[in-house]
Amino acid sequence: MASGFFISFEGIDGAGKSSHIAPLAKALRAQGHVVTVTREPGGTALAEKLRTLLLHDEMDALTEVLLVFAARRDHLRCVIEPALARGEVVLCDRFTDATFAYQGAGRGFSPTILALLEQWVQAQPDLPDSTIRQPDVTLWFDLPPAVAAARLVDARQPDRFEALNQDFFARVAQGYADRAAQDPHRFVRLDAAQTPTAVWRQLLAALVCRGWLDEAQP
Numbered sequence: 001m002a003s004g005f006f007i008s009f010e011g012i013d014g015a016g017k018s019s020h021i022a023p024l025a026k027a028l029r030a031q032g033h034v035v036t037v038t039r040e041p042g043g044t045a046l047a048e049k050l051r052t053l054l055l056h057d058e059m060d061a062l063t064e065v066l067l068v069f070a071a072r073r074d075h076l077r078c079v080i081e082p083a084l085a086r087g088e089v090v091l092c093d094r095f096t097d098a099t100f101a102y103q104g105a106g107r108g109f110s111p112t113i114l115a116l117l118e119q120w121v122q123a124q125p126d127l128p129d130s131t132i133r134q135p136d137v138t139l140w141f142d143l144p145p146a147v148a149a150a151r152l153v154d155a156r157q158p159d160r161f162e163a164l165n166q167d168f169f170a171r172v173a174q175g176y177a178d179r180a181a182q183d184p185h186r187f188v189r190l191d192a193a194q195t196p197t198a199v200w201r202q203l204l205a206a207l208v209c210r211g212w213l214d215e216a217q218p
Ligand SMILES: Nc1ncnc2c1ncn2[C@@H]1O[C@H](COP(=O)(O)OP(=O)(O)OP(=O)(O)O)[C@@H](O)[C@H]1O
Pocket: 011, 012, 013, 014, 015, 016, 017, 018, 019, 020, 151, 152, 192, 193, 194, 195, 196, 197, 199
């Protein structure tokens, strides 16, 4: 890869995203890439403060949407865009697809307004009007909500989202499927119900076939 590359990780809570980000960063660094690992909501001091509010304070759907996009704007300006401009690979645990899945499909918030905010917040002033910053590839960890819930049953104290019921996560899962159907070239569906090793192999295969990782991988 000559220039910077943006890879996002998506899926419902418990799908297994976080388990693969550090190993992928290690594999990319071993092949000479400079990698920035980050997350949403969060990634900057300001965005992490908004993350705490989002995960723990009660608020309505519009407030949630505005805070998520506010965090994203700061994250893009201060972390993602500068890293890409330096030619780095950015690995981001969640991005705007999560907003369409959680606030759109999960909460029932207007996808039209989400799309407008996406255009505003992710606008790239130096490029033609319609061009916005999107991940170059989105690794979608697809998993039935019941399986994800079973994985999290003994996990940490649930936050506002993890405490929601399976009907919510069924809507979120469908929201991801709908988003993937709208952008099939960007999304790579990973069957996250397989073993961690099998999921890792799916992930590697997706990046090797795009020329971002060499074949030789553990
Ligand atoms: N393929 C897998 N099979 C079984 N368990 C898994 C698998 N992948 C991850 N897990 C386990 O499921 C739990 C959640 O994994 P992880 O934190 O990576 O998910 P996540 O998608 O990042 O969740 P969240 O979005 O809530 O942070 C962990 O206990 C992890 O060990």
